[in-house]
Amino acid sequence: MSLHALKLAPQDCGDCPIRHRAVCARCDGPELAKLEEMKYYRSFEAGQNVVWSGDRMDFVASVVSGIASLTQTMEDGRRQMVGLLLPSDFVGRPGRTIAPYDVTATTDLVMCCFRRKPFEEMMGSTPHVAQRLLEMTLDELDAAREWMLLLGRKTAREKIASLLSILARRDVGLKAKAAKGPISFDLPLTREEMADYLGLTLETVSRQMNALKRDGLVELEEKRRIVVPNFDRLANETGDDSDGGFLS
Amino acid sequence: MSLHALKLAPQDCGDCPIRHRAVCARCDGPELAKLEEMKYYRSFEAGQNVVWSGDRMDFVASVVSGIASLTQTMEDGRRQMVGLLLPSDFVGRPGRTIAPYDVTATTDLVMCCFRRKPFEEMMGSTPHVAQRLLEMTLDELDAAREWMLLLGRKTAREKIASLLSILARRDVGLKAKAAKGPISFDLPLTREEMADYLGLTLETVSRQMNALKRDGLVELEEKRRIVVPNFDRLANETGDDSDGGFLS
DNA sequence: CGATTGCCTTGATCAGGATCAAATGAAAGG
DNA sequence: CCTTTCATTTGATCCTGATCAAGGCAATCG
CATH class of the missing domain: 1.10.10.10 (Winged helix-like DNA-binding domain superfamily/Winged helix DNA-binding domain)
Structure with a gap:
């Protein structure tokens, strides 16, 4: 079972320029309009850091193009990647202000961001989004567990x-x-x-x-x-x- | 940062006999009544298997007492635990019928179960539950990532x-x-x-x-x-x- | 009571990766 | 063109944890 590939399948919007539609279970409807208004883009070049572990993180985002990685680092420098974000993947969690790991642009990267507060409010009123996010998170959890088997036993x-x-x-x-x-x-x-x-x-x-x-x-x-x-x-x-x- | 301990904190219902309240963001309200009607209990003794990887799994559940573990196994027998479920933790995912890993009772275990279909329907109509489930899943994802650092680098x-x-x-x-x-x-x-x-x-x-x-x-x-x-x-x-x- | 079983410890040896060190190659810049 | 830099390869050696093999110790059972 692949770690990341499968995540794209269910909602991949293909060539759709609005890749962040991935956060919405349906690629239309009033909640999309709200997302449209809220969104803004940020670009990073390969190697650039997006947020450091421990930083305040006031936005959530989805990857439009490029690859981002999540890594954890120990004081002595040992490092472990814990997430690899491909286009349409989501970063950041509603309800948490502090980033728990470093986010880095592995290649040139464009992210579509939403300020956290309004995004959370919107989530409360539009169940579709919460449900879609739950689905994506569960997929990511499965991927993480597959990854654990790899790290521990292969x-x-x-x-x-x-x-x-x-x-x-x-x-x-x-x-x-x-x-x-x-x-x-x-x-x-x-x-x-x-x-x-x-x-x-x-x-x-x-x-x-x-x-x-x-x-x-x-x-x-x-x-x-x-x-x-x-x-x-x-x-x-x-x-x-x-x-x-x-x-x- | 602890792997599992923290998960209990936000919604731990303490001595509350209805531990599955953990799935509900508020320990009262109409959605709890619905959950009450749907629930049923299952007990397992230490060492007993709950479901095998690949089995059909028509329920979701939360742990009432005891400990359950999620493990993945390779054909040649190498095994990796990928989850340790403590009281109030949740197993099973809405929208997936096939269990992706073995679930085993590590100690004597009591689980509070809900048939998947009605639970999913209920989730659609009560946003609280979906949101609470999202929170719990995100916590579990963080725990899994901490665990990955342990497996890969410690x-x-x-x-x-x-x-x-x-x-x-x-x-x-x-x-x-x-x-x-x-x-x-x-x-x-x-x-x-x-x-x-x-x-x-x-x-x-x-x-x-x-x-x-x-x-x-x-x-x-x-x-x-x-x-x-x-x-x-x-x-x-x-x-x-x-x-x-x-x-x- | 001795035998069995499950769980844990201990010892001896081995090997898969880590570590340290150097060399290569390609791209970028002056 | 030469230098620098960065990514990668390659080699030599070491060491942590795996493997193989006994042995100990309770609890359970006949």
Whole structure:
């Protein structure tokens, strides 16, 4: 089961320019009008910080384009990524003013923001939004739990294979898991970010990437350009059940 | 920051016999009456399975007493606990019929159940419940992310210290972190369950428990009876920030 | 009462990743 | 063009926690 790919499926608004519609269960109606009025955009460039853990955070937002990551850091510098936000994902929680982790733009990033207070009020009066948000949060919780299995029990090789599967599946169009041809995509993460995602060191990530390459499971043309010739064969290395997960 | 303890705080109904009030933002009103009519209880004894991953699950429930655990298992038997449910915690998700992980009674357990369909309908008409559920889910997500940091980056010793801190803090009454005296409590988990929680083997758990004992951070009188003479000293071993976390 | 079972401890050894260190390569800038 | 910088690779070594294997200790049961 993928960590993030599935989240997009139910409400993905495709080319719709108003990606924040993802927060609304229906892409029209009066609540959308209210959201329209409230929204404003913020852009960040790759590497830039959005908020620090402990900062006051007076807005909630959804990702329009690019990738953001949530990370937790220990005093001595050990770091663990705890969330990877793709377009249409949501950050920030109603009812909490202090950010519990760092939010960073991993690639160039555009977010669609709403000030928290009015957003909360709107939520109170429009049950659709609260319900949609609940759904999204439950999906994220499931993803987090899958991730916990990865962190706690998988080998380095399985971790890498899992991450690559997730990214490959996402790039191929979500449910087209029947896609039999080769899949190619650009890695949006550095080796270090991959390491933070997987609970490894960057050296181990590098070594295992090359091991997968040696074994013919992926091709690495340009360090960040990945080709997966046979998705199922890669998926076999993840340690996950073969079926690929199920929902609803 | 504790993983589970904090979840109880905002809505803990104390001695209230109707613990499932935790799902309702207000412990009265018409929605409670509806919940009252719908509820039914189920009991399990320690070790008994509640649902298997992949099973159809036609109910949602909240824990009345005892402890339940959520675990994920790989084909080869590697297991990772991904949730520990304490009284007033909620299981099951509206809109999903298939259980994504095993639910097991860790101790004797009583759950207050609601059939899923009517519960969902009720949720649609009573925004309070949806909102309360959203809050609880967000708390659980935060807990899961803290847990990810533990699994991905902490040493065995830090992991054990973290778990014991969580349990100690819970038993002492949640926010009474100023409790300066010794704290004592019964471990609700076997060494193996602790290992599954922490992403370790039971041998390592055993060794590190005894290491903490040797270092005077905990006393082990009866294998399952823990005394923490100085909570702050234990908390220093967790690798977490000293302050103990913050909310809202 | 001895035998069984479940849970925990302890010891010896091994190995998967971490760590430390250096080299490579590519892109950006002066 | 040379230098700098950043991401990545590669190598050598170390160490934490896993693995394999006994043994201890209560509680339960025949």
